[in-house]
Amino acid sequence: MGQxxxxxxxxxxxxxxSVADAEGMKRxxxxxxxxxxxxxxVVVVVSAMGDTTDELINLANQVSPMPNGRExxxxxxxxxxxxxxxxxxxxxxxxxxxxxxxxxxxxxxTDSSHGKARVIDVSPGRIQEAxxxxxxxxxxxxQGVSQDTKDITTLGxxxxxxxxxxxxxxxxxxxxxxxxxxxGVFSADPRIVQHARQLTSITYEEMLEMAASGAKxxxxxxxxxxxxxxxxxxxxxxxxxxxGTWVVSERPEGDEMEQAIIAGVAHDRSExxxxxxxxxxxxxxxxxxxxxxxxxxxxxxxxxxxxxAAATGLTDISFTxxxxxxxxxxxxLKRIQGEVGFASLQYDDQIGKLSLVGAGxxxxxxxxxxxxxxxxxxxxxxxxxxxxEIRISIVCxxxxxxxxxxxxxSAFDLDADNPEAVIYGGSGR
Amino acid sequence: MGQxxxxxxxxxxxxxxSVADAEGMKRxxxxxxxxxxxxxxVVVVVSAMGDTTDELINLANQVSPMPNGRExxxxxxxxxxxxxxxxxxxxxxxxxxxxxxxxxxxxxxTDSSHGKARVIDVSPGRIQEAxxxxxxxxxxxxQGVSQDTKDITTLGxxxxxxxxxxxxxxxxxxxxxxxxxxxGVFSADPRIVQHARQLTSITYEEMLEMAASGAKxxxxxxxxxxxxxxxxxxxxxxxxxxxGTWVVSERPEGDEMEQAIIAGVAHDRSExxxxxxxxxxxxxxxxxxxxxxxxxxxxxxxxxxxxxAAATGLTDISFTxxxxxxxxxxxxLKRIQGEVGFASLQYDDQIGKLSLVGAGxxxxxxxxxxxxxxxxxxxxxxxxxxxxEIRISIVCxxxxxxxxxxxxxSAFDLDADNPEAVIYGGSGR
Numbered sequence: 011m012g013q014x015x016x017x018x019x020x021x022x023x024x025x026x027x028s029v030a031d032a033e034g035m036k037r038x039x040x041x042x043x044x045x046x047x048x049x050x051x052v053v054v055v056v057s058a059m060g061d062t063t064d065e066l067i068n069l070a071n072q073v074s075p076m077p078n079g080r081e082x083x084x085x086x087x088x089x090x091x092x093x094x095x096x097x098x099x100x101x102x103x104x105x106x107x108x109x110x111x112x113x114x115x116x117x118x119x120t121d122s123s124h125g126k127a128r129v130i131d132v133s134p135g136r137i138q139e140a141x142x143x144x145x146x147x148x149x150x151x152x153q154g155v156s157q158d159t160k161d162i163t164t165l166g167x168x169x170x171x172x173x174x175x176x177x178x179x180x181x182x183x184x185x186x187x188x189x190x191x192x193x194g195v196f197s198a199d200p201r202i203v204q205h206a207r208q209l210t211s212i213t214y215e216e217m218l219e220m221a222a223s224g225a226k227x228x229x230x231x232x233x234x235x236x237x238x239x240x241x242x243x244x245x246x247x248x249x250x251x252x253x254g255t256w257v258v259s260e261r262p263e264g265d266e267m268e269q270a271i272i273a274g275v276a277h278d279r280s281e282x283x284x285x286x287x288x289x290x291x292x293x294x295x296x297x298x299x300x301x302x303x304x305x306x307x308x309x310x311x312x313x314x315x316x317x318x319a320a321a322t323g324l325t326d327i328s329f330t331x332x333x334x335x336x337x338x339x340x341x342x343l344k345r346i347q348g349e350v351g352f353a354s355l356q357y358d359d360q361i362g363k364l365s366l367v368g369a370g371x372x373x374x375x376x377x378x379x380x381x382x383x384x385x386x387x388x389x390x391x392x393x394x395x396x397x398x399e400i401r402i403s404i405v406c407x408x409x410x411x412x413x414x415x416x417x418x419x420s421a422f423d424l425d426a427d428n429p430e431a432v433i434y435g436g437s438g439r
Numbered sequence: 440m441g442q443x444x445x446x447x448x449x450x451x452x453x454x455x456x457s458v459a460d461a462e463g464m465k466r467x468x469x470x471x472x473x474x475x476x477x478x479x480x481v482v483v484v485v486s487a488m489g490d491t492t493d494e495l496i497n498l499a500n501q502v503s504p505m506p507n508g509r510e511x512x513x514x515x516x517x518x519x520x521x522x523x524x525x526x527x528x529x530x531x532x533x534x535x536x537x538x539x540x541x542x543x544x545x546x547x548x549t550d551s552s553h554g555k556a557r558v559i560d561v562s563p564g565r566i567q568e569a570x571x572x573x574x575x576x577x578x579x580x581x582q583g584v585s586q587d588t589k590d591i592t593t594l595g596x597x598x599x600x601x602x603x604x605x606x607x608x609x610x611x612x613x614x615x616x617x618x619x620x621x622x623g624v625f626s627a628d629p630r631i632v633q634h635a636r637q638l639t640s641i642t643y644e645e646m647l648e649m650a651a652s653g654a655k656x657x658x659x660x661x662x663x664x665x666x667x668x669x670x671x672x673x674x675x676x677x678x679x680x681x682x683g684t685w686v687v688s689e690r691p692e693g694d695e696m697e698q699a700i701i702a703g704v705a706h707d708r709s710e711x712x713x714x715x716x717x718x719x720x721x722x723x724x725x726x727x728x729x730x731x732x733x734x735x736x737x738x739x740x741x742x743x744x745x746x747x748a749a750a751t752g753l754t755d756i757s758f759t760x761x762x763x764x765x766x767x768x769x770x771x772l773k774r775i776q777g778e779v780g781f782a783s784l785q786y787d788d789q790i791g792k793l794s795l796v797g798a799g800x801x802x803x804x805x806x807x808x809x810x811x812x813x814x815x816x817x818x819x820x821x822x823x824x825x826x827x828e829i830r831i832s833i834v835c836x837x838x839x840x841x842x843x844x845x846x847x848x849s850a851f852d853l854d855a856d857n858p859e860a861v862i863y864g865g866s867g868r
Contacts, residue, residue, distance in 0.1 A: 032501035085524035095514035
């Protein structure tokens with residue numbers, strides 16, 4: 011990518027596994043100093059060391075079965091405080107000035123939803139000042155301060171990535187580098203698809219669909235934030251100097267993927283399916299069902315309603331949801347069974363979801379047909395289907411999922427040993 | 440004490456050993472709730488759990504041999520952050536609202552001397568607000584924020600006690616309770632003097648002299664702060680409900696100790712003695728010696744200069760200092776030996792110091808004579824003497840120190856089984 015040679019201000023984010031011990035700290039410090047020595051201004055966002063967060067949660071559970079949200083956030087933010095101070099020390103020890111800042115000091119302003127706060131403003135005055143004075147700024151990931159109450163908040167899962175992107179946006183950084191334990195974003199999970207290829211670049215919207223469909227490398231909120239502020243993200247390995255994957259608004263000219271129809275195949279084993287059998291097909295019934303699920307804060311994914319049988323006036327409604335919300339959903343549906351009058355509930359946690367993601371779908375009909383043919387050829391039965399503008403998702407048996415992913419990956423010529431693949435026009439599909 | 444039944448706002452300080460684990464947290468939470476239930480407003484200052492601070496220092500040393508002061512303070516303050524959040528959770532679990540605050544949030548404003556910052560202002564607006572809303576406020580001890588740089592600072596040894604007293608002063612609390620692992624302040628160390636008596640009260644100036652003379656129950660800076668703002672301190676055990684020792688400006692009427700000449704006998708084994716032999720007795724020589732020691736930041740305690748021998752024009756100068764500063768002092772003296780022209784240096788770390796402290800000394804001559812007679816009777820040789828208005832200190836062999844303390848304690852009728860002791864007029868001395 012041409013961008014990497016032009017950058018002047020780089021935000022780098024390192025996760026907890028990269029700084030799990032003193033040796034990791036020193037290795038990360040060395041990498042940061044190398045970037046600094048190349049002439050760049052550097053802001054680093056760091057997570058808590060290794061298992062620190064889990065250990066703190068364990069302590070909390072020892073004193074209280076239901077820790078207060080404000081206090082749990084106060085407790086957990088100690089984790090990044092420790093890692094950022096140690097990282098600053100390790101950098102100082104290499105002869106470069108580094109100053110650590112809490113989320114509050116770095117100006118990460120959030121709402122007051124403890125445990126899952128949203129960033130509503132970033133005022134990085136102290137960070138800019140440190141950069142202006144030639145120092146490396148180290149910022150605690152995952153945390154902020156609430157605008158209303160001035161209480162310490164945490165951003166929830168993927169929070170450190172979001173901190174990094176939010177700071178990169180506010181500081182108008184040239185790139186936000188997310189260091190991880192894989193080389194970048196792949197066309198499929200390499201553990202399932204042997205010939206999965208690392209993507210040179212992917213668009214924000216594709217990455218959003220991939221993340222929402224089970225790809226774990228970047229969290230949804232971080233990608234949403236990057237898209238909103240057009241922050242280029244470079245996902246790369248903390249164990250090598252190889253180029254990773256750029257997440258950008260449009261694939262740059264000359265990228266071999268520039269004209270790709272399909273970016274990749276994501277999969278997800280974390281969902282379950284609930285089928286409500288024998289639902290009276292009259293107005294208001296579906297509304298009552300989904301209101302009950304909304305009241306229980308269930309995160310629904312795919313929803314399918316069969317055509318009702320004319321003879322009975324009854325239909326079936328199926329939906330998918332995270333497995334760990336299954337019991338709550340069943341409970342709230344049972345409470346409205348009398349009122350709604352459905353016959354029974356079926357719970358199935360042996361499902362898998364495959365999603366084909368690609369911006370090229372917009373202008374290329376026939377993608378579904380190719381996918382369904384491939385799955386059929388592999389003997390995979392499709393149980394549910396849903397689509398967005400740039401995504402097709404199907405639900406199948408969990409035991410068929412690996413085979414489904416492999417056959418889809420091959421059908422769209424994504425395999426890395428097929429050099430003419432995935433280029434628009436190359437395959438003619 | 441009449442005060443305890445009248446109080447409305449109480450500051451309670453708990454040290455790291457009281458909150459070393461979840462059980463300790465819960466016990467302390469119970470005690471706090473008991474105070475709250477009695478109708479008081481309660482502010483709690485808490486130290487880091489058990490060995491947390493040492494563990495964090497160990498981590499710092501793994502990444503850097505000389506950790507930066509700013510970053511070390513950032514690191515160490517994670518310790519109180521953890522303990523205060525857990526304590527707030529434990530209190531919430533008992534059905535009372537508790538909110539934790541960092542030093543910065545509690546308005547502890549300091550200078551920017553990292554590792555030993557001094558409190559220069561306290562603006563406890565958020566604490567007052569929490570109290571006004573009926574909540575228990577939990578404040579991180581030992582930490583603040585610098586006025587100039589807005590960086591996080593730590594207050595150094597005894598810092599949590601100082602935080603408690605500073606908050607009590609700013610909030611105009613009725614009492615600052617310092618919870619510890621002993622029952623209060625004693626007339627001597629009970630491990631040395633079997634019949635040492637717990638003092639009902641002691642004045643600030645006596646407590647200052649006791650603390651400066653080796654009594655460890657309260658730190659000098661905390662007592663200085665309490666005296667300056669006239670904050671009553673109640674030193675008491677975290678393991679019982681017994682009354683402890685009140686540290687106040689004047690002993691209240693009716694206190695059996697009201698007219699006491701001597702409050703107690705302190706001792707100190709942490710000092711060493713350096714003797715500079717054969718110092719030319721001419722103007723400027725002593726100045727050169729002590730300037731060299733000041734430049735090396737040596738904390739001198741007692742200083743004795745012998746009368747010079749007329750024949751030689753040479754004298755000896757002895758001084759005491761903390762043992763752990765001995766090597767630095769010897770080094771800086773050797774560097775000026777050529778210039779100053781003394782003969783040799785003697786280093787002696789087998790000394791002990793005994794201090795007799797009592798406000799009654801001001802109006803009662805003859806205290807020294809009684810002390811020296813007692814020591815002589817016990818076969819203790821006095822090597823150095825220094826006095827203040829309310830203190831007499833002597834240096835003897837460390838091996839004689841226990842005997843010296845016991846004999847002084849008896850000579851001033853401080854033993855607990857002698858009920859008519861220590862009352863002015865009671866002994867006639």
